[in-house]
Amino acid sequence: xxxxxxxxxxxxxxxxxxxxxxxxxxxxxxxxxxxxxxxxxxxxxxxxxxxxxxxxxxxxxxxxxxxxxxxxxxxxxxxxxxxxxxxxxxxxxxxxxxxxxxxxxxxxxxxxxxx
Amino acid sequence: xxxxxxxxxxxxxxxxxxxxxxxxxxxxxxxxxxxxxxxxxxxxxxxxxxxxxxxxxxxxxxxxxxxxxxxxxxxxxxxxxxxxxxxxxxxxxxxxxxxxxxxxxxxxxxxxxxx
Numbered sequence: 001x002x003x004x005x006x007x008x009x010x011x012x013x014x015x016x017x018x019x020x021x022x023x024x025x026x027x028x029x030x031x032x033x034x035x036x037x038x039x040x041x042x043x044x045x046x047x048x049x050x051x052x053x054x055x056x057x058x059x060x061x062x063x064x065x066x067x068x069x070x071x072x073x074x075x076x077x078x079x080x081x082x083x084x085x086x087x088x089x090x091x092x093x094x095x096x097x098x099x100x101x102x103x104x105x106x107x108x109x110x111x112x113x114x115x
Numbered sequence: 116x117x118x119x120x121x122x123x124x125x126x127x128x129x130x131x132x133x134x135x136x137x138x139x140x141x142x143x144x145x146x147x148x149x150x151x152x153x154x155x156x157x158x159x160x161x162x163x164x165x166x167x168x169x170x171x172x173x174x175x176x177x178x179x180x181x182x183x184x185x186x187x188x189x190x191x192x193x194x195x196x197x198x199x200x201x202x203x204x205x206x207x208x209x210x211x212x213x214x215x216x217x218x219x220x221x222x223x224x225x226x227x228x229x230x
Contacts (some may be wrong), residue, residue, distance in 0.1 A: 004158065033216050042119070043159075043205060043220035056217060084210050091159065095216050103208040104216045106159035 002026065006092050012113045018080040021110045025074070025094030033095075033104060034067060034073050038088035046090075050097070061086075062067060082114045105111035119206050121221035128196045133177055136191040136224045138206030147209040148189040149218065150180055151218045154202045162204075165189060176200070196228045 005024045013019050025032045034046040046059040046065070051072035060067070064083070069075040081084050087109050094105035118141045128134045140146065150162040163174025170182045180191045189206060203225050207218040 033214055035220075037223075040222070042222040043207075045217050045219075048215055048217055055190055055215065059217075093159075093216065102207070102216055102218055103161050103164065104159075104218070105161075106151075108156065108158040 004092055004094050006090075006107035006110045008079050008110055009108065010111045010113070012115065013082055014115055015084055016081045018078065019082055019112060021077045021079075021090050021092075021112070022091030023075045023077070023107060025092070026105055028096070029094035029097040029105070030072070030097035032069060033093040034075070034077055035091040035093065036088050038085070039108075040096065043091065046077075079112070082112075084114050087112055087114045117208075117210055119208055119219050119221040121184060121204075121206055121224045123224050124159075125225045125227060128226070130198050130228055130230050131195050132192075134193050134196045134200070134228070136204050136227065137188070137207075138190060138221060139186070139188045140206075140219075141187065142208050142210055142219070145184075145213035146211055148177070148180070148182060149206060149207040149209070149219055149220075150174065150189075150191050151205045151220075152202050153205065153223075159205065171228050196226075198228050198230055201226055201228045 007022045032049040037043045045059040048055045049069045066078045087108040091109045093106045150157040151159040153159045165172045166183045173179045205223045206221040
């Protein structure tokens with residue numbers, strides 16, 4: 001079974017540019033989460049999809065961040081325009097619909113560097 | 116505010132010695148508690164969890180963790196460390212009223228096991 005995959009693994013962009021991160025969850029996992037770790041600090045929740053619906057987007061920093069999950073399969077997280085403070089590692093995680101204990105399957109993360 | 120603290124940025128132990136990675140939390144009620152591990156160039160991987168019952172829980176790779184309600188702690192332990200245990204360890208909690216994978220993470224502790 002393939003794990004959670006994320007692309008790109010590393011992106012370096014200039015301030016003001018746009019970046020789109022992609023996450024492919026484990027097949028059949030309805031729950032998809034985005035998290036972010038900034039500069040060696042704690043990993044912070046960004047948002048949660050159940051299939052194609054946003055269940056909770058309380059962690060999204062501001063309206064420069066847009067997450068989508070069309071068709072309830074893969075998800076994208078777009079940052080437009082990117083700012084210096086957006087640099088960090090963006091993690092995607094998924095779980096089964098009924099698995100609400102908090103055991104998540106994480107991808108390797110997408111490292112974003114904004115110059 | 117709800118939070119998780121990992122007071123040590125790095126823990127160094129010699130192979131074969133016991134190890135402890137500390138975690139305390141500030142969450143009201145009875146949260147679910149987790150440890151995740153991130154090996155180099157890999158995604159976060161679930162290690163173990165505490166939901167209820169015995170305060171000592173066992174997980175993967177010989178790790179265990181002890182829940183202490185009075186001290187609001189959930190320290191990760193292993194009786195005999197291996198060089199291959201060297202990785203980044205994250206403590207996380209799921210607040211009591213949450214029924215999703217929205218977790219609150221600590222800032223992580225790097226474990227370095229020397230031969």
